[in-house]
Amino acid sequence: MHTYQHEVRYYECDRMGITHHSNYVRIMEEARVDFLDQLGFGFDRIEAEGIVSPVISVSCNYKHPTTFKDLIDIEVVISNIQDLKFEFTYTMRCAGKVVCLGQSTHCFMENGRPVVIAKRLPELYRLLKE
Amino acid sequence: MHTYQHEVRYYECDRMGITHHSNYVRIMEEARVDFLDQLGFGFDRIEAEGIVSPVISVSCNYKHPTTFKDLIDIEVVISNIQDLKFEFTYTMRCAGKVVCLGQSTHCFMENGRPVVIAKRLPELYRLLKE
Amino acid sequence: MHTYQHEVRYYECDRMGITHHSNYVRIMEEARVDFLDQLGFGFDRIEAEGIVSPVISVSCNYKHPTTFKDLIDIEVVISNIQDLKFEFTYTMRCAGKVVCLGQSTHCFMENGRPVVIAKRLPELYRLLKE
Amino acid sequence: MHTYQHEVRYYECDRMGITHHSNYVRIMEEARVDFLDQLGFGFDRIEAEGIVSPVISVSCNYKHPTTFKDLIDIEVVISNIQDLKFEFTYTMRCAGKVVCLGQSTHCFMENGRPVVIAKRLPELYRLLKE
Numbered sequence: 001m002h003t004y005q006h007e008v009r010y011y012e013c014d015r016m017g018i019t020h021h022s023n024y025v026r027i028m029e030e031a032r033v034d035f036l037d038q039l040g041f042g043f044d045r046i047e048a049e050g051i052v053s054p055v056i057s058v059s060c061n062y063k064h065p066t067t068f069k070d071l072i073d074i075e076v077v078i079s080n081i082q083d084l085k086f087e088f089t090y091t092m093r094c095a096g097k098v099v100c101l102g103q104s105t106h107c108f109m110e111n112g113r114p115v116v117i118a119k120r121l122p123e124l125y126r127l128l129k130e
Numbered sequence: 131m132h133t134y135q136h137e138v139r140y141y142e143c144d145r146m147g148i149t150h151h152s153n154y155v156r157i158m159e160e161a162r163v164d165f166l167d168q169l170g171f172g173f174d175r176i177e178a179e180g181i182v183s184p185v186i187s188v189s190c191n192y193k194h195p196t197t198f199k200d201l202i203d204i205e206v207v208i209s210n211i212q213d214l215k216f217e218f219t220y221t222m223r224c225a226g227k228v229v230c231l232g233q234s235t236h237c238f239m240e241n242g243r244p245v246v247i248a249k250r251l252p253e254l255y256r257l258l259k260e
Numbered sequence: 261m262h263t264y265q266h267e268v269r270y271y272e273c274d275r276m277g278i279t280h281h282s283n284y285v286r287i288m289e290e291a292r293v294d295f296l297d298q299l300g301f302g303f304d305r306i307e308a309e310g311i312v313s314p315v316i317s318v319s320c321n322y323k324h325p326t327t328f329k330d331l332i333d334i335e336v337v338i339s340n341i342q343d344l345k346f347e348f349t350y351t352m353r354c355a356g357k358v359v360c361l362g363q364s365t366h367c368f369m370e371n372g373r374p375v376v377i378a379k380r381l382p383e384l385y386r387l388l389k390e
Numbered sequence: 391m392h393t394y395q396h397e398v399r400y401y402e403c404d405r406m407g408i409t410h411h412s413n414y415v416r417i418m419e420e421a422r423v424d425f426l427d428q429l430g431f432g433f434d435r436i437e438a439e440g441i442v443s444p445v446i447s448v449s450c451n452y453k454h455p456t457t458f459k460d461l462i463d464i465e466v467v468i469s470n471i472q473d474l475k476f477e478f479t480y481t482m483r484c485a486g487k488v489v490c491l492g493q494s495t496h497c498f499m500e501n502g503r504p505v506v507i508a509k510r511l512p513e514l515y516r517l518l519k520e
Contacts, residue, residue: 010423010433011150011416015143015198015307021315022141022285026401029282033400043400044459047275055281059319068145069434140293140303141286145437151445152419155412156271163270173270174329177405185411189449199304271410275403275458282401328405 001038001076004031008070018065025058028090028102031074035088041124046108051115056085056105064099072099078128079103084114086128131168131206134161138200148195155188158220158232161204165218171254176238181245186215186235194229202229208258209233214244216258261298264291264334268326278325285318288350288362291334295348301384306368311375316345316365324359332359338388339363344374346388391428391466394421398460408455415448418480418492421464425478431514436498441505446475446495454489462489468518469493474504476518 006027014020036042046053066072073093080087090102108115118125136157144150166172176183196202203223210217220232238245248255266287274280296302306313326332333353340347350362368375378385396417404410426432436443456462463483470477480492498505508515 009416010419011144011152013145014141015145015147016312016314017145018314020141021318022282022289025282025285026399029400042459052276054276054278054325055322057319057321058281059317061317062315065314069432139286140289146442146444148444151448152412152415155415156269159270159412172329182406184406184408184455185452187449187451188411189447191447192445195444199302271404271412273405274401275405275407277405280401 001035004034004074004076006030006072006074008066008068008072010068013068016065018067019070021060021062024060024062024092024100024102027072027074027092028058028060028088028104031076031090032088032104035076039124039127041121041127046121051108051110051120053106053108056107058104059102061101062099063101064094064097066094066099070094080105081117081125081128083116083118086117131165134164134204134206136160136202136204138196138198138202140198143198146195148197149200151190151192154190154192154222154230154232157202157204157222158188158190158218158234161206161220162218162234165206169254169257171251171257176251181238181240181250183236183238186237188234189232191231192229193231194224194227196224196229200224210235211247211255211258213246213248216247261295261336264294264336266290266332266334268328268330268332270328273328276325278327279330281320281322284320284322284352284360284362287332287334287352288318288320288348288364291336291350292348292364295336299384299387301381301387306381311368311370311380313366313368316367318364319362321361322359323361324354324357326354326359330354340365341377341385341388343376343378346377391425394424394464394466396420396462396464398456398458398462400458403458406455408457409460411450411452414450414452414482414490414492417462417464417482418448418450418478418494421466421480422478422494425466429514429517431511431517436511441498441500441510443496443498446497448494449492451491452489453491454484454487456484456489460484470495471507471515471518473506473508476507 008019012019012023075091077089079089085105085107087105092100138149142149142153205221207219209219215235215237217235222230268279272279272283335351337349339349345365345367347365352360398409402409402413465481467479469479475495475497477495482490
């Protein structure tokens with residue numbers, strides 16, 4: 001798996017001149033999308049099966065500010081997987097220095113109900129387990 | 131019809147310390163939503179009929195910058211209405227001074243095709259004409 | 261202290277039709293700004309003193325989705341205060357039901373260095389302690 | 391000059407499942423930043439000279455919707471340059487089809503006053519003229 005890279009946009013920076021903290025949550029989503037694509041289970045494939053994947057929780061620990069034009073490298077790992085939910089951990093680095101550590105927890109829903117991942121999406125479950 | 135008011139958020143300001151220009155397009159949408167609500171034809175009512183209302187064009191002329199905590203008053207008028215599309219004009223003021231002039235053109239679509247407003251939504255057509 | 265209210269905008273909703281999870285982080289900022297204003301210590305006053313207040317960490321636990329036009333009431337409390345940082349806890353409700361629980365930690369910086377809140381901003385420290 | 395490419399993010403799509411119209415204004419900014427970088431006159435270089443470059447006007451004509459994961463190619467040209475302002479025209483294509491046509495007008499400001507481009511930034515003026 002390769003790491004994902006995000007270049008900070010002008011419109012992502014705030015009055016302090018730094019990347020607004022809410023944007024890291026969006027960058028984590030970009031990296032997660034890329035990660036699932038690399039697994040062959042993109043959002044589009046999952047959505048085409050009538051499944052949506054809501055976010056249950058998200059957290060960010062900001063270590064160093066970044067700014068316009070900075071290149072943020074995001075390393076994504078599956079840090080936990082259970083019957084109904086799974087967790088990603090994100091290490092975001094800029095020029096080698098950790099700028100933000102993030103986590104997010106997700107489930108899969110079909111017709112408004114959470115699905116047991118190992119049953120409904122066994123292939124993805126196996127891949128996430130690895 | 132009352133004017134709509136938007137208070138500028140911290141996260142809407144950029145590195146120059148001013149409201150990022152893209153946000154005026156969003157503020158215009160907020161004012162349009164409010165305008166249609168006042169007419170009794172909110173987005174939710176229109177969407178419930180299976181109709182969506184894409185934006186055909188949008189423009190902004192920026193007169194003065196605004197910043198965090200500024201209160202922007204947006205006056206919305208229907209400036210043109212034709213068979214298949216209609217146009218809003220927005221006058222945005224802050225403390226009485228015009229800060230931005232905007233326009234947007236819209237149509238209504240049903241099952242992927244534009245609808246003749248006067249036929250499909252005659253009550254709304256009458257209201258927009260007034 | 262009154263609670264802060266945010267009405268969900270059309271542009272804040274995603275392809276699932278619900279408020280995009282990243283926007284709760286922005287709503288928390290809006291509520292925090294309002295809270296500090298109520299204390300008489302708005303961002304503008306703090307920034308005017310040459311002090312900035314970066315976010316150290318943020319977390320959200322999503323309980324129920326919200327959507328376009330929903331009114332979210334945000335109750336803010338100071339849940340912890342230390343020498344160099346302080347923490348807000350946010351309870352976000354929609355029609356009485358908890359939709360999201362959030363937390364954020366912050367510090368104050370002057371000339372690139374963290375300040376001891378009780379020393380540099382004693383009046384605010386006293387207010388946050390109450 | 392190469393064209394700039396933007397991949398549509400999940401969070402850029404709205405309840406209609408398409409790229410929210412306001413995001414094209416941001417994509418135009420990304421393309422403009424890239425264009426000026428290619429000229430050797432990035433925002434950072436200009437800002438380092440104490441010059442800011444506010445947007446005077448912006449417009450978009452939406453031709454076809456785009457959605458999550460679409461690759462939008464943006465061709466940028468300088469369509470007009472005058473003493474105090476200059477205009478970019480953007481042709482945005484997805485899979486060869488024009489999806490949006492945009493324009494934006496800009497000036498340069500120093501100490502709160504517009505500058506005569508040919509005098510203050512003669513090298514950039516020459517490049518934009520070409």
